[in-house]
Amino acid sequence: MINLEEKVCRWIEDNKDNAVRLLKKLIAEKSTIGEEFNAQAVILEKLRQFQMEVDVYEPSIIQLKQHPYFVSGRENFAESPNIVARKHGSGGGKSIILNGHIDVVPEGSIGKWSTHPYLAVEKNGKVYGRGASDMKGGTTALLLAIEALEACGITLKGDLIFQSVTDEENGGAGTLSTVLRGYKADGALIPEPTNLKLFIKQQGSMWFRIIVKGLSAHGGTRYEGVSAIEKSILVLNALKELEKKRNVRIKDPLYHNTPIPVPINIGTINGGSWPSSVADLVQVEGRCGVAPDEDMNHVKLEIENGLKSLEKQDEWFKFHPVELEWYGAHWLPNALDENHDLVRSLEASFEKITNHTAKKEASPWGTDGGMLFHAGSIPTIVFGPGETKVAHHTDEYIEIEAMLTSAKIISLFLLDWCEIEND
Amino acid sequence: MINLEEKVCRWIEDNKDNAVRLLKKLIAEKSTIGEEFNAQAVILEKLRQFQMEVDVYEPSIIQLKQHPYFVSGRENFAESPNIVARKHGSGGGKSIILNGHIDVVPEGSIGKWSTHPYLAVEKNGKVYGRGASDMKGGTTALLLAIEALEACGITLKGDLIFQSVTDEENGGAGTLSTVLRGYKADGALIPEPTNLKLFIKQQGSMWFRIIVKGLSAHGGTRYEGVSAIEKSILVLNALKELEKKRNVRIKDPLYHNTPIPVPINIGTINGGSWPSSVADLVQVEGRCGVAPDEDMNHVKLEIENGLKSLEKQDEWFKFHPVELEWYGAHWLPNALDENHDLVRSLEASFEKITNHTAKKEASPWGTDGGMLFHAGSIPTIVFGPGETKVAHHTDEYIEIEAMLTSAKIISLFLLDWCEIEND
CATH class of the missing domain: 3.40.630.10 (Zn peptidases)
Structure with missing residues (x-):
């Protein structure tokens, strides 16, 4: 030097x-x-x-x-x-x-x-x-x-x-x-x-918010309601599947050491208002990674379609689809x-x-x-x-x-x- | 008349x-x-x-x-x-x-x-x-x-x-x-x-609160943390198993028309603080039904033991057991x-x-x-x-x-x- x-x-x-x-x-x-x-x-x-x-x-x-x-x-x-x-x-x-x-x-x-x-x-x-x-x-x-x-x-x-x-x-x-x-x-x-x-x-990233709907009821007869918390588990599983699908596509050697190049992270979950009521609403918030070569709008569409296909798994979602919102932050x-x-x-x-x-x-x-x-x-x-x-x-x-x-x-x-x- | x-x-x-x-x-x-x-x-x-x-x-x-x-x-x-x-x-x-x-x-x-x-x-x-x-x-x-x-x-x-x-x-x-x-x-x-x-x-009932622990991390490298939200799913499943076990025992003909005589209702779920962080804590609140002939303390013990056995399913719970609290209300x-x-x-x-x-x-x-x-x-x-x-x-x-x-x-x-x- x-x-x-x-x-x-x-x-x-x-x-x-x-x-x-x-x-x-x-x-x-x-x-x-x-x-x-x-x-x-x-x-x-x-x-x-x-x-x-x-x-x-x-x-x-x-x-x-x-x-x-x-x-x-x-x-x-x-x-x-x-x-x-x-x-x-x-x-x-x-x-x-x-x-x-x-x-x-x-x-x-x-x-x-x-x-x-x-x-x-x-x-x-x-x-x-x-x-x-x-x-x-x-x-x-x-x-x-x-x-x-x-x-x-x-x-x-x-x-x-x-x-x-x-x-x-x-x-x-x-x-x-x-x-x-x-x-x-x-x-x-x-x-x-x-x-x-x-x-x-x-990696870019975007924040999302998902509203999962249920039907409230007295907790003592919870079978008369539909728990938005139970339905949320299906939503979380669907997001995990989407994450898997999106990541197997990435071949860039720069991501060689990264276990999940573009993760879908579930950051928060909040739902229900009373211990002995069936929760009629759950809100899930998270972050979706975007690969350097991806178009953000394409990614949004992929997640949207993935969540839409929940209705094939459970009829509830056909009549009560989840609401997906891209909110707050994104990073290009x-x-x-x-x-x-x-x-x-x-x-x-x-x-x-x-x-x-x-x-x-x-x-x-x-x-x-x-x-x-x-x-x-x-x-x-x-x-x-x-x-x-x-x-x-x-x-x-x-x-x-x-x-x-x-x-x-x-x-x-x-x-x-x-x-x-x-x- | x-x-x-x-x-x-x-x-x-x-x-x-x-x-x-x-x-x-x-x-x-x-x-x-x-x-x-x-x-x-x-x-x-x-x-x-x-x-x-x-x-x-x-x-x-x-x-x-x-x-x-x-x-x-x-x-x-x-x-x-x-x-x-x-x-x-x-x-x-x-x-x-x-x-x-x-x-x-x-x-x-x-x-x-x-x-x-x-x-x-x-x-x-x-x-x-x-x-x-x-x-x-x-x-x-x-x-x-x-x-x-x-x-x-x-x-x-x-x-x-x-x-x-x-x-x-x-x-x-x-x-x-x-x-x-x-x-x-x-x-x-x-x-x-x-x-x-x-x-x-x-039916009597008691309210409970369960704290599920995780390990926070940046959402972009979520694999470096442990999601308390993911672990909560295992806890919810364990509670569902406990509910099943408790209800098959009930033979009182007065409950003949009741699909789940003593339900375990999950009323609220709240966890995580930021969309792009891995959630390190989830709180679940609910209501546990108590059969007319049951002793409340026995019921508490049964739930406690059921949650303890989560560690057999996932080692995480061995070192980070959930916290169970009976709080707020109960009805005799x-x-x-x-x-x-x-x-x-x-x-x-x-x-x-x-x-x-x-x-x-x-x-x-x-x-x-x-x-x-x-x-x-x-x-x-x-x-x-x-x-x-x-x-x-x-x-x-x-x-x-x-x-x-x-x-x-x-x-x-x-x-x-x-x-x-x-x-």
Whole structure:
């Protein structure tokens, strides 16, 4: 490695404690959808230390709603600001967007966590807490990389745009609003938890809601009603069959290590209103994965037809068909050519830091990469520390070393992609 | 029939419209648990027209909680008064308690009702609405019978005690409090919807709550988690097996016409917190029927053991057993001897009015009869208009004719049981 690269990496090593401190502050500020304000304040506090133009704004729901890719469960972004910080390059280099989402999914049952999800406990080289991997660890790595370049007195030729966005877990309205506000670049990197693999394709996904109908009755004569809970079991089985059918079709070698490339996840079930009444309504909500090459409307039709065929199995569904709604969030799938400059540059940086060849995979989840590409025509790669298996999970954590390693790789990638200004 | 009986029946016929009006007023006042106040006000308004001592009081939760049979989901009875009205007899006759509960179960999905559940629409000789059968129709029949005797100038020898109680659907705390307040009698009649059959035995029941555990994960890699929703299906199947096993044992001919004498009803299911997370917790609530001759603690043990054996089917349950809780309500079972005077007197009145022999059955649900008998040693029979199949159901209704018929039968029963004072 050349001297400058070594200097940057050493600075990152030396500032490990500061990075961990920042990560813990970010985790401590619970930032589920609608509650992102305090976590964004931590980001802002950090950015104020850099020489960057900072743009803090609440996305306009009116503007967003006019866009065909807009999805969100929310009615406004009051107190849910986006933050974008730009460092103008000296000119001549390629520009980059570094994008991380600040929102986290709910913590689930707090009692099932070994440590409180918002206490950000450090243990055996890991920091535990909701959002550690998805994706406050990745965001910390970005801020560390930016700070390292600045601390080492490096000027880049290309513009560097850092984004801390809201609403990713709702489908990417935060990132869509950055595009509508005019933020574009020659490429983008999103440090979602890829376990330091290069995710050059990302699975899209859509949320669905299914209403299953029954006929209520007194629980003591339950045989006089029809239990929507019992009928739901048939619906869940049908969705499992659909998942099987959809996944045997996928031959892309990038999904070689993925047990179920495009899962159908049942996330919630809620039905019935009284222990001793027969439930007349059950609501099931879930997420359907979309392969990078799939058309979302075709997928919708396939699920719809699969549920319709329930009537062959049980006459009840003929006269009381389930209601299927695609609601809330969707994430557009995304695919980058294996030979794109973004891939090559990141691969080279990866090799310099780790002495290994980077692994390339397709991600098992959607990211804001689909939004950046489809809405903003910005080629996007997903690469970051942390592991999918702990994201959206109890005892979510991030390995501190992986966070530092990714910060080093991203720093070197920035030096290569945006190019260094030689005074 | 003797002249006086004819007179009473004719008065009831002539006052059909008034009775229907009263019933509609009662239905219009939604009286789910905690919201009984306005419906009780309608009862009170009616009772004020009678020559009865009226006692309106809020049950004391402190006193109730000391009683071993107390169950309730509520913390107090503020604005949920009980009403007891007593007409002292001239002496020498047997006393009677006429008991009806004012609380109704929630209406479920209003959209599934043909008419609004609290509009009390009259159509084809029926009045539709939540509580029509369970049991505002029965209570109306009681009030009609009492008014008929009074209008016909009849004095009874035995005391007549009318009770409009709260909290039956929670397990009978309202009725328990009438016993604790000192209201006793030689017999009791509860006009729950028996479709004019004599229910001389009543099934008891208990509520349970089961917590099923999973392991959360991101929905995109759902194979890294364990879905509590999937595991719930196994739990529901196990409960169905237990129900089968428990019911093949029941040989009592009174249950001859009952498809499932002691059902296990799954009333609610709720689990998961996010469409694209694997659910780590599901809560299932339901009601377990108890046969008249069963010991409640034995039943609890049987269910507990049945759920424990899930671990043989799936190792997950060995390390993550379900949690079973008996919560909220239970209803004590009740049984009356076939030759008890209550049965004979009611049978005789039934025959006079209908010219048919009364049918005797065991009820497929618990009533406050178990509480009156076990807590107050008051022999209790359950007999009323309306049908179980519409109770706790959408489009619940009551047939007006059945309501009038039951009022006539109950009037004649009162004349016989309490005896008429001959001036």
